[in-house]
Amino acid sequence: MRADIHSLSFPQGFHLGxxxxxxxxxxxxxxxxxxxxxxxxxxxxxGRDPTPWATAFPRTAEGRIDYSEPPFLLGSAFPYAAGLxxxxxxxxxxxSSVPEAKRKEWKRVQFVSESLFNRIRSRGAAxxxxxxxxxxxxxxLLQGGVVLVTAEEADQIPRDVxxxxxxxxxxxxRVTLDRVTLASNLFSVGRVxxxxxxxxxxxxxxxxxxxxxxxIPFREAFQHALSELGVSGLGGDRSVxxxxxxxxxxxxxxxxxxxxxxxxMVLLSRYHPRPDELPGAITEARAYQLEFLTGWGASPAGSFxxxxxxxxxxxxxxxxQSARAMGDLVDIAPVGDGxxxxxxxxxxxxxxxxMEVRHAEES
Numbered sequence: 001m002r003a004d005i006h007s008l009s010f011p012q013g014f015h016l017g018x019x020x021x022x023x024x025x026x027x028x029x030x031x032x033x034x035x036x037x038x039x040x041x042x043x044x045x046x047g048r049d050p051t052p053w054a055t056a057f058p059r060t061a062e063g064r065i066d067y068s069e070p071p072f073l074l075g076s077a078f079p080y081a082a083g084l085x086x087x088x089x090x091x092x093x094x095x096s097s098v099p100e101a102k103r104k105e106w107k108r109v110q111f112v113s114e115s116l117f118n119r120i121r122s123r124g125a126a127x128x129x130x131x132x133x134x135x136x137x138x139x140x141l142l143q144g145g146v147v148l149v150t151a152e153e154a155d156q157i158p159r160d161v162x163x164x165x166x167x168x169x170x171x172x173x174r175v176t177l178d179r180v181t182l183a184s185n186l187f188s189v190g191r192v193x194x195x196x197x198x199x200x201x202x203x204x205x206x207x208x209x210x211x212x213x214x215x216i217p218f219r220e221a222f223q224h225a226l227s228e229l230g231v232s233g234l235g236g237d238r239s240v241x242x243x244x245x246x247x248x249x250x251x252x253x254x255x256x257x258x259x260x261x262x263x264x265m266v267l268l269s270r271y272h273p274r275p276d277e278l279p280g281a282i283t284e285a286r287a288y289q290l291e292f293l294t295g296w297g298a299s300p301a302g303s304f305x306x307x308x309x310x311x312x313x314x315x316x317x318x319x320x321q322s323a324r325a326m327g328d329l330v331d332i333a334p335v336g337d338g339x340x341x342x343x344x345x346x347x348x349x350x351x352x353x354x355m356e357v358r359h360a361e362e363s
Contacts, residue, residue, distance in 0.1 A: 003256040005218075006226065007080060008245040013193035015242045016235040028167050029193050030077035030234070032269035033311065034292070042229040045222070052213045052221075054345055058274060059329040061343065065274055070325050071208040071218040073351040075268040076314050079111060079147070079199040081166045082157045083250075084145055085201050086111035088315035089357060090120050090266045092287025097130040098240035105145055106130070113149040123187045123332060124356045142166065156198065167194045191242060199245075203268060205256055205351060206323040207325070218239060245339040257354055261323045265352030270311040272348025274328045275323045281312075286357050288316035295330075297344055311348055317355050 016027050016034065044050050057070045079086050090113050098106045112120070112129070119127040129148065140149055142157070143166050149157075157166075169192055177184045194200075209219035215226075226247050231262050233243030260264040264286055273281035282288070293309040309332055312318065320326060327349035333339055 002206045002209070003087050004206065005085075005201060005250050006204065007075060007199060007201045007248050007250050008230075009199040010194060010243070010245045011246075012194075012241040012244060013191045013303065014233075014235045014245075015191050026195070028169065029314075030078065031291070032074045032076040032349075032351070033347040034072055034200075035077060035202065035234075036228055037224070037345075038234050039225045039347070042232060043225045045223070045232070046228055048221075050219075051167050054329065054343065055349075056211065056213070057329045057344065057349065058325065058327070060274055061274060061330070065276065067324075069207065070349060071211045072222070073205040073207065073269070073325065073349055074347065075203040075205075075351045077199065077202040078268075078314075079151070079166055079194075080201045081142075081195075081198045083197070084149065084153055084156055085114055086149075087114060087117040087150075088266075090117075091285075091289060091315045092317055092319055093124060093127075095120065095122055095127045095129045097128045099130070102130060103361045105141070108145045109141075109148045112217075115150060115153065116148060121353060121355050129313075135234070145255070153156045158195075158206075160195070166193065166198045167192055178303055200251070203351065206253040213228075236265070259320045259352055260352050261320055264317055264319050264355045264357045265356040266298075267312065267314050267316045267318065267350060267352045269347060269351040270313060271316070271350040272309070272311050272330055272343065272346070273326070277326060280321050281318060281326070284319040285312075286317035286319070286355075288318060289313040293346070297332075304335055306344060306346075307334055309346055309348075310351075317357065318352070319351070320352070333334070 040050060042051050043053060055066075056068055058065065058067045076089065090107050094103070094106070099287050116127075116129050119129060130150070140151055140154060141147070142149060142154070147166065147217070169190060177183070178185070204222065206219060209217060211218045213221040216286060231249050232246045233241075234245065235243040257261040270291060274297065289312070291304070291311045291313045295306055297306045309330060330348055331343045332346050333344040
């Protein structure tokens with residue numbers, strides 16, 4: 001499959017809220033559904049017609065499926081360092097090379113390098129991913145044990161990043177003033193910042209890049225929206241400079257093989273099963289985690305409370321149900337008086353790579 005790999009560098013960092021009370025909690029990745037919504041909102045702000053984006057994808061509204069073969073599949077954005085991309089650790093896999101005394105450390109790992117990711121995909125529990133000595137282990141575990149790389153890959157990363165952090169999460173103090181009394185209110189906003197030569201990357205697998213999108217090919221429309229989004233910013237607190245990024249297209253070192261129907265795959269995106277993919281998408285999954293989405297949305301008509309939505313998270317190992325693209329856009333606009341007057345589409349199509357699960361593994 002044809003794929004574009006985009007790297008994003010954030011000069012001022014970004015604020016993307018995570019679950020929790022207040023504005024302090026942030027996440028260091030950008031989920032595929034958030035990225036798609038930001039691109040679509042940017043396309044609308046550019047004065048373009050959003051209809052082609054919605055009608056080009058399978059979509060579910062009130063239990064009814066309108067199926068379309070999508071022009072592309074979008075992945076979530078994961079960290080990279082010095083050109084080395086990190087992938088979500090496949091769930092439900094306990095490699096035999098991990099000694100029993102180190103299993104807690106393996107559970108803390110969230111991301112693995114591309115080479116280790118491919119080893120796990122092709123060999124499952126038989127993959128050699130853990131160092132055989134303590135010295136090598138200290139070289140391979142980065143970001144406080146969250147990122148696992150080989151010793152050779154660690155040498156590619158600058159020493160200051162190895163000894164420090166690929167990204168940092170910090171609370172930035174902010175203050176508001178009452179418009180009448182001028183009374184001050186101090187609060188904190190979480191911010192993620194990346195070290196030099198570090199940032200996020202995501203994949204776009206193109207199925208029909210030349211499909212028309214408001215008068216131009218879809219691939220060109222995507223690039224326009226991504227460039228404009230880099231200027232306007234992504235996430236919260238954009239008025240103080242957060243969320244702006246520089247996007248570059250880089251070569252992919254991974255073979256983007258298609259996943260045949262009935263075969264397992266590891267997700268590089270969030271995934272919302274369509275009604276016709278249930279219950280098989282869940283009951284036949286090898287291992288998965290659920291992500292709960294809620295919160296507020298905004299439109300020209302004002303703010304509104306989005307309907308709740310569950311998605312399967314990145315790194316989940318599921319079984320492809322058919323040769324068609326899996327997942328859909330789902331309308332999460334509120335019902336009743338709070339309806340904004342238009343659908344509110346959330347992206348939930350599955351982007352995955354083949355995963356070997358024949359070896360005995362521990363879920």
